Amino acid sequence: MAGRLVAWTERALHKWTLTVTAPFRKPRPTDPVWLTEKIWGEIEKTQTDAFLAAFSPRLRIERWGSTLRALASQPDSIPADPSLASPPPGFSWKAERVIWQVEGENAAVHMLGSGWETEVKELGLSYGIDLTPGTPPGLFPDQRENRITLRSLRPKSLLNLFAHTCAFGALAASGGAATLNIDSSARALARGKENYARNRLEGSNHRFWTEDVRKVLPRLIRRGETFDAVILDPPTFAHGGKGRAFRIGHELEPLLVSCLTLTSLRGALLLSINESRTEGSRLTSTVRDILAREQIRARVEPGRRPPEVPADRMPSTLWIFRED
Numbered sequence: 001m002a003g004r005l006v007a008w009t010e011r012a013l014h015k016w017t018l019t020v021t022a023p024f025r026k027p028r029p030t031d032p033v034w035l036t037e038k039i040w041g042e043i044e045k046t047q048t049d050a051f052l053a054a055f056s057p058r059l060r061i062e063r064w065g066s067t068l069r070a071l072a073s074q075p076d077s078i079p080a081d082p083s084l085a086s087p088p089p090g091f092s093w094k095a096e097r098v099i100w101q102v103e104g105e106n107a108a109v110h111m112l113g114s115g116w117e118t119e120v121k122e123l124g125l126s127y128g129i130d131l132t133p134g135t136p137p138g139l140f141p142d143q144r145e146n147r148i149t150l151r152s153l154r155p156k157s158l159l160n161l162f163a164h165t166c167a168f169g170a171l172a173a174s175g176g177a178a179t180l181n182i183d184s185s186a187r188a189l190a191r192g193k194e195n196y197a198r199n200r201l202e203g204s205n206h207r208f209w210t211e212d213v214r215k216v217l218p219r220l221i222r223r224g225e226t227f228d229a230v231i232l233d234p235p236t237f238a239h240g241g242k243g244r245a246f247r248i249g250h251e252l253e254p255l256l257v258s259c260l261t262l263t264s265l266r267g268a269l270l271l272s273i274n275e276s277r278t279e280g281s282r283l284t285s286t287v288r289d290i291l292a293r294e295q296i297r298a299r300v301e302p303g304r305r306p307p308e309v310p311a312d313r314m315p316s317t318l319w320i321f322r323e324d
Contacts, residue, residue, distance in 0.1 A: 032056040034088055035308055043308070046148075047124035051141050052308045053087075060313075061085060064129050064137065065120040066096040067113070077102045080109050099131060106134040119198070123147060125170055126198040128191060138165045138191055142314055143233075145304035146270055147171045149319065153268055155228035159220075161213050161259070166192030168231045168270075169206070170199055177228070178205035186210045214251070217258040226264040232256065233272040233315075253290055260296055263322050270303065274315035283316045297323040 032054035035043075043051050053068065054061035059078055062069045070085040072078045080100040087093060097113030108131075116132040120139065127139045150158075151171055158172040163181035165188055173179050173196065183189050189208045196202055209216065213234070232255060256271065263269045273283055284300060291298050303317025 031084060032059050032061055037091060039307060048122045048144065050120035050122055050139055051306065055310060059084060064131060065118045067099065067118050067131065068095040069099045069101065069131055072102045074103055080111065082111050085111060101133055108133045123171065125174060127167065127195050128198065139167055142306060142309045144306050146317055149304060150229060151175060153229060157227045159227040159230045159262060161232050162234050163192060164188050166195055170195050170201060172229065173201040173206055174199060180207045180209065182209045182211055182213055182216055184210065184212055217262065221258060221261055226262055228264055228267045230259050230263050230269040232259050232269060256290055257294055260294065265322055265324055267322050269320040270317065271320060272303065272315045272317045283318060287318060287320065299323060
């Protein structure tokens with residue numbers, strides 16, 4: 001009897017072990033969903049070759065000119081796999097260079113080609129791109145549709161805050177606007193100047209200031225400067241001088257009030273917040289409260305998202321149009 005009980009218990013334990021361990025097997029990686037050739041071609045018709053080419057929750061494939069860069073998300077990142085970084089069979093476009101990188105790591109693998117730098121086009125303008133791991137590429141393609149909106153406004157002057165490599169500035173300058181680009185990073189602004197030079201946009205009506213935006217805005221207000229368009233695209237967090245670390249949760253309202261003061265009547269302000277807790281509806285509510293409190297008449301419209309960018313990968317963006 002005891003022997004039969006032991007045998008039954010062992011069979012039951014074996015069956016239970018198989019049952020509970022099966023769900024914990026490592027799942028197969030999800031293949032990224034590639035753009036259709038139709039959408040790919042529609043983007044290229046805008047003289048653009050920098051965009052999100054394929055996406056899954058664990059892997060995104062970016063096109064940078066003739067280069068594809070695969071970015072695997074952490075934790076439990078997908079190992080380098082050439083088949084996942086290749087366009088579907090029959091796709092007419094072929095990459096000259098393919099890079100595989102895990103997000104947050106300062107190393108990457110060349111699956112095809114070599115080198116890190118390239119040049120891309122967006123809306124007919126050229127931008128230098130650096131894909132060295134740990135270095136920002138130099139362009140945010142998810143803002144392409146907002147740059148199209150800016151171009152349609154045809155501003156005569158632009159204030160570009162947290163300008164990075166000055167893509168918004170270059171776009172406005174290409175339409176004849178005088179531009180002021182401000183960023184605390186001298187390296188980013190140097191790349192911005194190079195982008196202006198690539199597009200033959202040099203001239204005394206384009207300014208590049210390496211300064212803390214928070215310190216510059218009061219000076220501009222005292223001088224009575226106003227701009228037809230203002231771009232406010234602050235970081236979520238940035239280190240500053242002693243006691244001057246930047247945190248968007250504390251800085252947004254004073255920044256926005258100052259920027260509205262610097263936006264001319266009938267001018268436009270683009271607000272972009274890349275912070276996971278700031279959803280579009282919440283940001284809209286915050287902005288409307290600030291406008292009411294400051295007694296500023298303005299129309300608020302949501303920013304635009306490129307068709308290839310998933311909604312949850314897009315910053316929260318709003319256009320604020322000042323009214324008389």
